[in-house]
Amino acid sequence: LLKWTIFAIISFIIANVFLAYIIGADALYDVIKEGPAENIGTLVGLVFFSAMFYFVFAWFREQACTLVCPYGRFQGVLIDSHTINVTYDFKRGEGTAGRAKFKKNEDRKAEGKGDCIDCGQCVVVCPTGIDIRNGIQLECVNCTACIDACDEVMEKVGLPTGLIRYASEDDIKRGEKFKFTKRLAAYTFALLLLIGAMTAFLFSRSDVESKYLKVPGTDYKVEGKYYVNQFEYTLYNKTNADQIVTVQLLSHKNSKVEMYEGENKLNMEKGQIIQGKFFLKIPMDEVKSYKEKVVIGLVNQKGKVIDKYETSFSAPFKY
Structure with a gap:
């Protein structure tokens, strides 16, 4: 119970x-x-x-690994005889006379007995219930519980550890120790490259993600010496702290940002997504194209630009 x-x-x-x-x-x-x-x-x-x-x-239980989890199927397709895996050293474990129970004061080598004493602990601790001594199987999840159990038994009976270890099938057949091959070096380099890229993306991630798009179906307007476009924004606070931010146009000095409602000082709670609209006004003499490239920035209370977004600003076509 x-x-x-x-x-x-x-x-x-x-x-x-x-x-x-x-x-x-x-x-x-x-x-x-x-x-x-x-x-x-x-x-x-x-x-x-x-x-x-x-x-x-x-x-x-273990049927989740055997029937549902696709890892074993992928493993069966991707590995070959050179792949490092949890492997049983059958040459050392079986010897010439096969496995045999352990007896004190016996000369196992002289009798041709392998180092495997057939205790079955590798099977007992396996979460998927397989016998690793029968070779690599799709149910194996590489948890290495069999390695720990076997090493513990080997120490108790005074035999070398590593009867079950990380090795390739070819290494076991040739009786060679683990080598850091060119293939492993290539995989290691690729893995380090991916880790480096993920780390760079993590540390370069902005605290607040912003996106600005022109309101669909609208065109530019003229107000005095300004061209005016209507934009809508979506802001996502990805931090665990409240943020107070303002929207500014970074690419044009004398521009103006006017919100549809309220002032240009947006309060964002942690994890919150907010949306709204604003008018973007740029002086005519600063607009050089009918499809002007603009960079809109999000500025925090300390005056630091925490995110940027590039979009286009509509204006009259100039011949």
Whole structure:
């Protein structure tokens, strides 16, 4: 009863995390505060996913890896005899006389017995229930639990560790140790390149994402010495702090930004998306094209430009 209760609690927690990923942690917190009576649809979804995860815990278990997860299928297609994988050293483990139970004070090498003492611990700890000694199988998720279990047994019986280890099939057949090959170097370089690119994108990400588009169906207007366009904006605060921002035109010095409603000082709560419209006015003598390229910036309270967006500004065609 205790086990099934723990499974149910873990399933409920995972379902909440899954829901928070979909609707956002803040939205989930608001749902919890409002209570289930006010959010029947959300409650039904939560119960459904809790039941699904509980089903995996209670019965489906390793079949999730065997039948549902595509990793094994991909692995079967992509690996070959040179691929480094969790592998059983069958030459050392089987010897010439095969596996045999461990006996004290015996000379296993003289008798031709392999180092595998057939304890079965590698099978016991495997989350998908396979026997790695039968070779690489699609159910293997490379968790390395069999490596740890086997090494522990080898230490207890006084035999070298590494009977199950990371190695390629070719390395096992030739009896060679792990080598950092050109192929591995290429994969490592590609991986480091991807990590570097992701890190660069992460640190160059703006706190607030902004987008400005001309209001559909509108054209330029003339007000005194200014050409005027109507724009709509979408701002997304990606931080966990409230922001106060203003919209400014960075590409033209004497331009003006006038909001449809209120002043040009927008309050954004954490994680909030706001939309609105504004008039963009540029002096005629600063407009050089009927489709003028403009850069609109978002400026925070400290006067720092936190995001930029390039778009076009309509004006009369000049011959």
